[in-house]
Amino acid sequence: MTATSSTTLENVDDVEVCVERLKLDDRDLIPVIAQDATTRAVLMLAWMNADAFRRTLATRRATYWSRSRQAYWVKGETSGHTQHVREMRLDCDGDTILLLVDQQGPACHTGARTCFDADVVFVDGEGSVDDRGPADA
Amino acid sequence: MTATSSTTLENVDDVEVCVERLKLDDRDLIPVIAQDATTRAVLMLAWMNADAFRRTLATRRATYWSRSRQAYWVKGETSGHTQHVREMRLDCDGDTILLLVDQQGPACHTGARTCFDADVVFVDGEGSVDDRGPADA
Numbered sequence: 001m002t003a004t005s006s007t008t009l010e011n012v013d014d015v016e017v018c019v020e021r022l023k024l025d026d027r028d029l030i031p032v033i034a035q036d037a038t039t040r041a042v043l044m045l046a047w048m049n050a051d052a053f054r055r056t057l058a059t060r061r062a063t064y065w066s067r068s069r070q071a072y073w074v075k076g077e078t079s080g081h082t083q084h085v086r087e088m089r090l091d092c093d094g095d096t097i098l099l100l101v102d103q104q105g106p107a108c109h110t111g112a113r114t115c116f117d118a119d120v121v122f123v124d125g126e127g128s129v130d131d132r133g134p135a136d137a
Numbered sequence: 138m139t140a141t142s143s144t145t146l147e148n149v150d151d152v153e154v155c156v157e158r159l160k161l162d163d164r165d166l167i168p169v170i171a172q173d174a175t176t177r178a179v180l181m182l183a184w185m186n187a188d189a190f191r192r193t194l195a196t197r198r199a200t201y202w203s204r205s206r207q208a209y210w211v212k213g214e215t216s217g218h219t220q221h222v223r224e225m226r227l228d229c230d231g232d233t234i235l236l237l238v239d240q241q242g243p244a245c246h247t248g249a250r251t252c253f254d255a256d257v258v259f260v261d262g263e264g265s266v267d268d269r270g271p272a273d274a
Contacts, residue, residue, distance in 0.1 A: 037266045042235055087257070088259050096252075096253075112229070115229045120226050121226060122224070129174045129224050
């Protein structure tokens, strides 16, 4: 993969080279972090197999593999809460994907903005980082 | 778990209630997203088992389970690039953890700021979201 920061989807000319770079787990899946491209909030973690990765590259709509339903899952196909992928990155050992997305509506099936909104284990004495607004705000 | 946004580490008084909420996978692990509490950059994805979770709660130093080394891994213990955990959240189905951390130095073992810096699959025509600086900047 020779993509650089100036790469656009249109010139990812060898998708299969990218696919071969993915280190899939023993279920042939890779975890995918979806982050809001504007607010930088971490929205959710989901999973892709190789074909969900290809579909996401081809459509720019985040497309995951549902482990519970054992089916492809175009995020927002039912709810309208789609994720348009503006940026896709792999981590240093190729076993995690990061998507920067334009999230339409809430990301969580509960209606929450993110899947991490409801269940706080602890927050330091200054209060939630999120409550303090975006970085540098 | 009845923690709220005003919860501090000191009053997470029933760690085992939190542990029981974790949905561990078939290897008894849970994926953990580490996000920079200041810049909001997603730094890395790592894994915890129940005891790494307990250790992180007790020390506030991000402590993972290394799948390759099959050992606990206090982030930065060797490199000095520690993660002080300011906030810990679970996702809506309890199978992913999000940490908001104060990252000392680079997060990636390669020396990069994050594990997602080097390997860009694609970026839309406007250039990297990250290159445009923090949200609202």
